Amino acid sequence: MEPITALALALAGGLSQVGGKLLEKGVVEPALKPATERLEKWVQRGYSQAKEDQALQKAVQSALEQAGAPTEDTDDLIRWLKRVGLDRLTAERNDALRRQVARSVLAFADPDADPPQGLVEALGWPRSRKRELAALLVAIRAQLAALDNWQAPIAYADQAAQCGLLRDILDRLAQWDNLVVHTEAGQALRVAVTQAGLTEKDITAIEARYRQGLVKELEWHDFRGIVQVRRTPRLPLADIYLELGLLPYQDEQERRRSQERLLSMREEERGKEEESRIQERVTDGLARAPRLVVLGGPGSGKTTSLRFIALMLAHGYGAARLGLDTPYIPLLVRLADYARALEADPALSLCNYLLDYVDKAYESHPRLPDYLRLALEKGTCAILLDGLDEVGGDPARGRSLRTQVVQRVQRFADRWCNEGRCNRLVVTSRIEGYWDEPVRGFAHGQLSPLRPPDEVEALLLRWYTAHELTYQPDPALAERRAQERVNHLLPQVLEWPSVRRLATNPLLLTILALIHENVGKLPNRRIELYEICAQTLIESWRQAQTGMPSALLAELGGKTVVRVMAPLAYWLHEEHPGGTAPYEAWRERLVDILGREGFEEEAEEIATRFLHHARHEAGLLAERGLDQFGFFHLTFEEYLAAREMARQRTEERRELLRAHWEDPRWHEVILLAAGQLGIVEARRDDVSDFVENLLRMETQDVEEDGRQVVLAGRALADIGPRSVTNATRRWVLQALEQTMQDRDPDTDQLRVPPRLPVRTRFETGEVLDELGWLPDDLDAWVRCTGCAEGGGDLMAMKYPVTNAHYERFILAGGYENTAWWSEAGWQWRLKPPSYRGEGPVTETEYWRHPRIGQERRGYPVVGVSWYEANAFCRWLTDLLRRARADDPDLPAEDRALVADLVAAGAVEVQLPTEAEREALVGGTKAQNRYPWDPPRGPATEDEKAILARANTSEAGLKGPTPVGMYPLGASVPFGLMDLAGNVWEWTSSLWENESERRVVRGGSWFDFQDVARCAVRLRRDPSYSGNYVGFRCVSPVLF
Known part of the structure; x- marks a missing residue:
């Protein structure tokens, strides 16, 4: 059922029930006789026709629009209804809520007043958006008053209000819903307490007073x-x-x-x-x-x-x-x-x-x-x-x-x-x-765990909004500030998959939020984050929850507990891949560890108490079945095992790496061990040896070749390049670039045929991007002879426009300067399609996406409409004009972006026409060729060879890739990159016989290999901004 129809039915049902209660409970006043008679006829008629009542549905739609609901798009409307709690109104077993909404509609006529607090809480309506609820109630009331079939309850309420009776009448109705003794379910209770000698006044007072105490x-x-949190807020x-x-x-x-x-x-x-x-x-x-x-x-x-x-x-x-x-x-x-x-x-x-x-x-x-x-x-x-x-x-x-x-x-x-x-x-x-x-x-x-990113973001937004409202009485401002905080924290939470998994636990997400609130940011490295979380669980959380201190913790100290847990975690991870072991196995291992820690005489007794503390007080251990125990969260098993790996001597660590680096179960342990060495303990030489030892690992499994480089790169990205020596950093970066491009590490030559799995190459590219690597020639333009309209030369960007390029456009005020936008583009920016938000647009659709957005500087920018691509070209034209005039205020990085154009004598930047785009790939006479194939063929047919040169859906990467990843895919004859696959590229050309839709060429990561061939073309609306659409700029050479 459509959401508006379902809401109309729910409202009709609630009004009908309330009308019936008014008559049934005898709250009809003599002064209201005319309105009462009309109400009685209306109730007798019922609301069975509401589903077919188009006027009622239009009235509900109009009221929703006045409250700011996005009624044009069903999916957007469903999300809006869910966020404000109105989806509950249509639930099968929620007559009480429907009656509550109906009572509020009858009672509420002042758009400037606060809506009923009971309704706000019953719906779960965000406090910061009360004005929208007030507007909705007033609008529904006004719409119903204008409909012949729905005027009766509104007229009754109006007459009751004129007589000063409405509030008292509705309060009595609410009491019959809010105190169980007055409900139908409480009828037997009412009889029993009356027989026990209590008056109706007594029983109302008893129940109401008890409920008030509970609420308080x-x-x-x-x-x-929470460790490291000194200010502990109290929030509703x-x-x-x-x-x-x-x-x-x-x-x-x-x-x-x-x-x-x-x-x-x-x-x-x-x-x-x-x-x-x-x-x-x-x-x-x-x-x-x-x-x-x-x-x-x-x-x-x-x-x-x-x-x-x-x-x-x-x-x-x-x-x-x-x-x-x-x-x-x-x-x-x-x-x-x-x-x-x-x-x-x-x-x-x-x-x-x-x-x-x-x-x-x-x-x-x-x-x-x-x-x-x-x-x-x-x-x-x-x-x-x-x-x-x-x-x-x-x-x-x-x-x-x-x-x-x-x-x-x-x-x-x-x-x-x-x-x-x-x-x-x-x-x-x-x-x-x-x-x-x-x-x-x-x-x-x-x-269940929280679902990232939606539920993680929703919980954070609730938390921050409530926190802001304790200091800021303006709900709109409070929610805006809360959203800013969420926007700052959420990417940090989602950046690492393991931190993302932590955030699915409400307690651990709360720890993250409180640390961010008190310190201003999360720790730069996740190893520090895990340390705080583990410390919180071991030392303080359970005590704060139960009010009972831990005798064992006081006796041993938190550091000793961690020191003992680390070898336990390593033992479990190595000997019990399922993550659980019998209680006696834990105990025996613990007795041995305690003996080595100097507790030989008390080891048996302490081991028993220790396991009790770990399970019932710290919460680090959990029983997974009859006599089977494991860590409550896999992250803590890995973190503590990493501490044990880091504790070993250099030679022992090398052997542990050799034993485990090929097993995916150990990858996170290895990365965290690097973090322990390089960040927590700041042992620069030791962590450099650790990372270099990773690079030296060898494998007989072709599918695993290059994985050691990925691990070394991830370790460097995790701990930061300054945590290792310069020699180590240079070696890692070189190995990553060679692996991403599938080059022989000895000769630095491209391998033909390709050897490394595409997935491994992609992961090294991800890490390179995280480390800030960009191609040396990222700003290069290539002179393409005879490719311009009319046969002249054309300067073309060697790579598609990247997020690094596009960021400069945004920072230059690209979305605010009307001079860089067409009239149609500016109107689109101000009033974009619903999936781009309310407007005005200030960034690309996926700009904040952690996987493909602004943080991925060497990836092609995606989520750009044709209008945005054109605005970027106009901005570049402006840069070119300033560079040609030798403007001293032009930033060096902007000057570098157009330096090749200045040298070539170009004066204007634009999107290529379709004909120019065809010329850039060497023409389309051989219909089945790819850009790297000779212009007259033969065309590449082998799938593996194609995947070594272009990012298409067969690779299974499910997103764009760094622009420097496919050197074998350079076009013939001009050497342009990514002209096939990765992202579709806008052209300036209209589709035949159409006035708006534009041609896109090149295929993408989302499409099959055949679609990346030179001859394939598609059309897209200029407002379209999918996550597989980007662009490349060109500039005609005038001399």
């Missing part, structure tokens, strides 16, 4: 226990919470296979694998399953999700945000607290503890425990039990306490959450150890 406790979320939980995905739980065999598969993947592939698993959301599981266990690793958001659920239920109206029609009374406790009470009183039932805890924790009515017991009896409570994993049960103390708690939870569930009593029950637990003693009859789900 839960509405603020603080951030404690409702504003910062991002609803997480809930995965169907995997059994142990599936999990182990999944872990082994992840370990064997390259970094980029790991992230994609983890992102692909997300299914339903937490609220979907909550609405579907009355008894639910939410599982997750450390920092995955279990406690925060449970507190959010409790907060929304405490509000009453927030139940709608959870997809629940009933505002269940929430009872939230930590099971670890219950466990301690159970140790003191073994006969204490969970029910009695709950009621006693609530009575003591909140300032409440004396009859609150009686009221809550009756609410449990009548099935109107949501019991939220946090942290089953925090309850005892470690090998040193035995599992008896945990067993008792699990048994009490099971009894409680069987008694209070069944067909007769429809209470809801949610239990959270870490995965490790849960299945040893699970609760029965529960649905199970595992919290």
Whole structure:
């Protein structure tokens, strides 16, 4: 169903229900008799025709447009609705939210007033965009008032407002939705508490006061226990919470296979694998399953999700945000607290503890425990039990306490959450150890990681916006500043696949955000980032969460814990590729390590306590199955194993490299070991030896040839060129360039036939670009005899326009100077297509993309429309004019860009015509030839030979490549690069008999090899800006 139709139906349903409630609940006032009679007729008629009511749908569309929604594009509209929470309005089980929206439409008529706070929170509407919600409510009201079929509820509201009755009437309606005792689900409770001697005033006060106490406790979320963070902000939980995905739980065999598969993947592939698993959301599981266990690793958001659920239920109206029609009374406790009470009183039932805890924790009515017991009896409570994993049960103390708690939870569930009593029950637990003693009859789900970049960006934007609003009362300004912060942080998070994987964990992403907020930037190197994250988990996070210090940590110290964990991680990575080992194997290995650390006499006892600390307090270890343990996040296993590799002597490190460099599982360990040596410990000579030893590695596997160069290059990029000696840096750069271009390292000659895999060449090109390498002749123009229209000579750029070139255009004010734009181009810039944003355009479509945007300076610029390419040419013409006039203010790098044109006597830069483009590739008489083939053939047919010369889809690189990567692909006879594959290039020529669409030539990384042949041509709208379209400039020579 179209989103506007679905919204119209939802609104109609909500209005109809509210109208029915007004009549059913007897809130109709005598003064409103005429309006009431009209309302009654309208309610009786129903809203079944809403789906076919075109006028209603147009009214909803108009209201959305007035609120700023992008209604012209369905995908854009769906994204907008999701971002502001209106997608919840169309959910199957959300009548309460529909009624809430309908009440707000009836009540809200002042566009300058703040919209109802309850509606803001129930939708999850961003606080910084309240003005849009106000505009939407007012617009819907006005549109409905103009429709004959929908005037009745609006007329009733208007008359009630004139009589001063509207607010009181709607407040009473809201109370019937927000206090369970007044809802239909609470009818039996209402009867029971009345029989117990409480008046309606009493029961309203008891429930309302309890809910207010809960809100006071839960509405603020603080951030404690983060190392290096001194200022810990308190932010509104409702504003910062991002609803997480809930995965169907995997059994142990599936999990182990999944872990082994992840370990064997390259970094980029790991992230994609983890992102692909997300299914339903937490609220979907909550609405579907009355008894639910939410599982997750450390920092995955279990406690925060449970507190959010409790907060929304405490509000009453927030139940709608959870997809629940009933505002269940929430009872939230930590099971670890219950466990301690159970140790003191073994006969204490969970029910009695709950009621006693609530009575003591909140300032409440004396009859609150009686009221809550009756609410449990009548099935109107949501019991939220946090942290089953925090309850005892470690090998040193035995599992008896945990067993008792699990048994009490099971009894409680069987008694209070069944067909007769429809209470809801949610239990959270870490995965490790849960299945040893699970609760029965529960649905199970595992919290999913955040999906980068969308969910990572969404959580960061919520966090920063809430933070800005604590200092900046202007919501629009707060959101703008928040977006600027996200734009600054997000590329740093997404740059490295391993950091990107860290960011999929809400706790670790919060650590990144807090470090960025307090320090102003993330550490320059990820090894420093991992050190902070590991230190946080080991030393402070769990203590801050539970309020209980670690005796073992106080005794050993954090540095000793890390020093002991490092050889454990290395052992696990080497001996157990699946990432898990039995408890006794861990213990035996740990006893041996502790003995070498000087703890021989206490090694057995400390080992037991140490493993308990690592699992239950630090959260670094997790139980992956019955008696199988591993690191909770692969990154920490690799980081700690790297520390152990770095700790070895030079000769030992060389042998470790020789043993492991060809195994993809060890690549990240090797890179982090270089980081430990070069950054954390700043051992310049040692890290230089380490990197050079990588370059010396040899392989018998042709497919692995060159991988050692990629690793050495990535290590240098990771630690920074200044961390090694100049000799090491020069060797690495030379090896990278030779590998990217498939040159023989001894002779520096191009290999024919090619030898190295294209993927390896591409990865070395990526690393070269990260290290700042660009072709020496990047700014070169080539004189192409007889290629200009009319037969004259044509100067052509040797390479397509790169991001480095285009950045100079942007910095020169290229998007602000009207002199460089055509009239049509300027209008396009001001009002671009919806996929380019609201306008005005200030950069290319993919300029901020971490893989192909501004950071990839030696890649061809992509995402440029024909209008932008033309503006660039006009800017170059202006540079050429200034260079010819010897303008002293012309920057040297701009002068270099047009130096060849000045020498040639050129005066104007433009896009080539199609005929000129054909001439540059040597003509098209041999229809199937490529630019590197002789003009009259024969044409290259061998796929491998083509892939050695051009980037087409057969290579599987899925994006553009550095412009210096394919020297064998130089065109004949002029030696121009990338005229086939990589990116399509705009021409100035119109397609036959058309007034707008332009010809593009050359093929791209997205297309098959056949499309890269010289004769192939396509047409594109001038506003088109795909990620496989770029351009090259030319300039006619006049003498």
